[in-house]
Amino acid sequence: MEPVRVALVGMPALLGDIVRAVIDTEPGLRAVDAAGDIADVVVCTAGSRVGDEVIVPLLDRRSAARVVIIAADGRCAYVCTPSGELSPATLRDAILGQR
Numbered sequence: 339m340e341p342v343r344v345a346l347v348g349m350p351a352l353l354g355d356i357v358r359a360v361i362d363t364e365p366g367l368r369a370v371d372a373a374g375d376i377a378d379v380v381v382c383t384a385g386s387r388v389g390d391e392v393i394v395p396l397l398d399r400r401s402a403a404r405v406v407i408i409a410a411d412g413r414c415a416y417v418c419t420p421s422g423e424l425s426p427a428t429l430r431d432a433i434l435g436q437r
Contacts, residue, residue, distance in 0.1 A: 341368040345377035345403075348386030353412050357381055377403050386408040393418070 344361050346354050361367045369375055380403050383391050388407055396403055399422065405418040421432050 339366075341366055341367055342378045343370045343376060344379045344381060345370050347380055347382045347392050348388075349381070349383055349408075353383060353408065357408070358411070369411045379406060381406045381408065383408050383410055396420075 346357055358369055361369045362405060365408055380392055380396065382388050382405070384392060386392075386411075396405065398418075402420050404420070406415055406418055407418065408415045421428050
């Protein structure tokens with residue numbers, strides 16, 4: 339099975355080192371240099387111009403990459419998953435947490 343390709347984008351040095359250490363110790367994960375079609379998961383911080391630099395390009399390409407947004411203080415994270423083509427039903431399900 340291929341490892342999950344993880345791109346770190348806009349991470350502060352210390353937090354990036356910690357995240358990379360987690361990735362490097364897990365055989366099912368592999369760090370890649372750039373976000374985009376080659377990444378299965380993009381990890382970034384909330385204070386790193388997330389919308390402009392990470393999420394918008396992924397939406398424009400309709401990427402299947404998950405996005406993990408880590409709070410600036412490193413204490414919590416949010417996982418965003420693609421929901422596919424947007425329709426009224428897809429939007430409703432996403433808001434209700436059913437997708």
